[in-house]
Amino acid sequence: MLLRKYLLVTESQVSKCGFHIVKKKRDVLYPKRTKYSKYRKGRCSRGCKPDGTQLGFGRYGTQSCRAGRLSYRAIEAARRAIIGHFHRAMSGQFRKNGKIWVRVFADIPITGKPTEVRMGRGKGNPTGWIARVSTGQILFEMDGVSLSNARQAATLAAHKPCSSTKFVQWS
DSSP states (O other): OGGGGGTTOOHHHHHHHTOSSEEEETTEEEESOOSSSOOOOOOOOOSOOSTTOSOOSOSEEEEESSOEEEEHHHHHHHHHHHHHHHHHHHTTHHHHHOEEEEOOOOOEEEEEOOTTOOSOSSOOEEEEEEEEEOTTOEEEEEESSOHHHHHHHHHHHHTSSSSOEEEEEOO
16 A cells, blocks of 8 residues: 555655655655646545555554545644643653554645636646545554553544544554
């Protein structure tokens, strides 16, 4: 699956190894280059795809209950909510043991026209990035934390994206 390439890329790795796919700007990952600068929104599949529905890295995770689109801002806000909760609840312990994996990547550009612009004259300029999410897809994974802390962090992160999510545990 395409998302596995982007999981553990940090800013130092992007600059050191010349990784040409991911660029980091203000703590937000987005593609450096795409084949086309403007895409169509497309439809989000209503069915459950087998890819990305199982926990692959961590013990706990958040899973989407509905298909839809997630903006890059919602993904980053949820990630920050999870990390903030762990830093408050566990203080220095999270830095030693804790890990978070982001399993979705916003790789589709969204365009928008400025207000009060007449009809026609082509499609607008790219304004942001979205990720298509299918039903049952894992959004975030956590490891090295207790069950209660992971559940509280997942509850905080569930308020950020527009779609509904649920907490899952590795068994």
